[in-house]
Amino acid sequence: MVWDWIPRNLGMIGGLLGEHVVLALVPVLIGLVLAVPIGWAAAGNRALRGVLVPAASVLYTIPSLALFIVLPAIIGTRILDPLNVVVALTIYTVALLVRSVADALGAVPSMVVAAATAMGYRPGRRFVSVELPLAVPVLIAGLRVAAVSNISLVSVGALIGVGGLGQLFTDGYQRNFPLEILTGIVMVLLLALVVDGLLVLIGRFSTPWTRVGANA
Amino acid sequence: MNALFSWLADPAHWSGSAGIPARLVEHLWYSVLALALGAVVALPIGALVGHGRRGGFLIVGSANGMRALPELGLLTLLVLLMGIGLLPVTLALAVLAIPPLLAGTYSGVRNVDPGAVDAARGMGMREWQVLFKVELPNALPLILGGLRGAALQVIATAAVAAYVSFGGLGRFLIDGLRTRDYPQMAAGAVLVAVLALVVEGLLALLQRAVVSPGLRGGGRRSPTATVGRPAPAPANPEPVPVREPAGAEP
Numbered sequence: 001m002v003w004d005w006i007p008r009n010l011g012m013i014g015g016l017l018g019e020h021v022v023l024a025l026v027p028v029l030i031g032l033v034l035a036v037p038i039g040w041a042a043a044g045n046r047a048l049r050g051v052l053v054p055a056a057s058v059l060y061t062i063p064s065l066a067l068f069i070v071l072p073a074i075i076g077t078r079i080l081d082p083l084n085v086v087v088a089l090t091i092y093t094v095a096l097l098v099r100s101v102a103d104a105l106g107a108v109p110s111m112v113v114a115a116a117t118a119m120g121y122r123p124g125r126r127f128v129s130v131e132l133p134l135a136v137p138v139l140i141a142g143l144r145v146a147a148v149s150n151i152s153l154v155s156v157g158a159l160i161g162v163g164g165l166g167q168l169f170t171d172g173y174q175r176n177f178p179l180e181i182l183t184g185i186v187m188v189l190l191l192a193l194v195v196d197g198l199l200v201l202i203g204r205f206s207t208p209w210t211r212v213g214a215n216a
Numbered sequence: 217m218n219a220l221f222s223w224l225a226d227p228a229h230w231s232g233s234a235g236i237p238a239r240l241v242e243h244l245w246y247s248v249l250a251l252a253l254g255a256v257v258a259l260p261i262g263a264l265v266g267h268g269r270r271g272g273f274l275i276v277g278s279a280n281g282m283r284a285l286p287e288l289g290l291l292t293l294l295v296l297l298m299g300i301g302l303l304p305v306t307l308a309l310a311v312l313a314i315p316p317l318l319a320g321t322y323s324g325v326r327n328v329d330p331g332a333v334d335a336a337r338g339m340g341m342r343e344w345q346v347l348f349k350v351e352l353p354n355a356l357p358l359i360l361g362g363l364r365g366a367a368l369q370v371i372a373t374a375a376v377a378a379y380v381s382f383g384g385l386g387r388f389l390i391d392g393l394r395t396r397d398y399p400q401m402a403a404g405a406v407l408v409a410v411l412a413l414v415v416e417g418l419l420a421l422l423q424r425a426v427v428s429p430g431l432r433g434g435g436r437r438s439p440t441a442t443v444g445r446p447a448p449a450p451a452n453p454e455p456v457p458v459r460e461p462a463g464a465e466p
Contacts, residue, residue, distance in 0.1 A: 067405070069405040073220075155286040160393065176296060
């Protein structure tokens with residue numbers, strides 16, 4: 001029975017899943033850390049926004065397979081280095097989030113900012129404790145798109161030998177074994193679903209004030 | 217880098233059935249087929265659900281679910297099940313085109329100013345006239361935004377078709393990878409990226425040309441047009457996937 005393949009290879013599947021999670025989510029974290037200051041700069045300065053947001057869209061246009069392959073020439077890594085995938089996905093995450101952050105910060109009501117200033121908040125603290133929390137819902141929406149698309153994109157990395165669960169696709173294809181591919185697809189979908197759900201929960205717990213109005 | 221340029225400059229790579237122009241045409245052909253198939257599925261569903269103004273959560277949910285589908289897995293699975301051919305490649309790529317087209321069409325039609333729709337009904341238009349003469353023209357910016365997103369996705373991913381022994385610009389990537397011919401791989405990557413950027417630019421121009429001037433934020437406003445104006449659509453919808461903001465959920 002072919003279905004045996006799954007229980008017999010649970011260890012291997014688990015290992016690939018772990019690799020997949022790292023390759024997909026480390027770029028989301030790094031991308032978030034990079035995108036917040038860039039988006040903040042873009043939100044505060046119209047001219048800068050006019051350059052940064054279109055530049056981010058162009059970066060997002062570069063096909064993933066192309067980026068995986070060209071990066072080694074630019075950053076000097078080896079072609080089969082997992083770092084290529086991480087850097088490429090970080091670039092996509094930043095490209096996606098810069099716009100979210102800029103839009104979210106731009107949408108913070110100016111009266112709220114003025115009130116915080118009047119209460120004596122200095123710009124740095126005001127950003128961290130007033131503007132950034134108010135930007136969380138839009139930020140989470142951006143993170144959800146970034147995380148789900150990264151999870152799906154990592155598998156393309158299998159073509160250059162680093163692809164987490166994507167290796168089930170290349171291996172299954174070479175061995176003419178559809179079940180292996182199907183297992184990979186289901187695992188990727190489940191992973192995306194779980195990560196997406198977690199991000200929604202994080203968004204809810206970090207913005208308790210958004211639920212107050214609905215019940216009042 | 218120099219090796220990349222000399223590979224691209226070599227006339228031998230610009231002719232014949234394995235040359236750059238032939239691969240480019242193949243690449244565009246798969247992409248157009250997939251986009252057409254995706255549009256045939258997504259446009260009617262998006263328009264009807266948007267017109268009925270109900271069931272939107274199903275559209276958003278299924279579009280997001282499809283986005284998570286790993287393309288390489290889908291393609292290899294379809295090829296194993298159906299055999300190597302244009303059909304599995306087109307199907308796998310069409311699946312990529314559907315979410316942005318569906319989301320763009322649905323949200324475009326759904327967000328047409330209800331005042332304009334009511335006025336159209338009040339003038340005695342039938343439902344199909346309301347859809348074709350009022351809602352779809354008003355939804356055009358978002359539909360074209362969806363088309364741009366879909367085209368970008370499909371062109372970028374059509375390179376993967378080469379993995380299942382198909383043509384297109386991906387051939388240079390995959391062949392270069394197998395023979396460790398880095399200049400060829402890099403040339404393929406650059407060609408795919410340039411193609412994606414060029415098509416994106418052309419579609420942006422098309423969007424500007426075909427959208428009614430009344431829908432453009434910067435357009436000249438006639439004094440009578442202020443009543444019942446359609447809700448301002450974003451002049452330049454983002455090429456990134458449209459998603460429901462997390463804050464909007466119950």
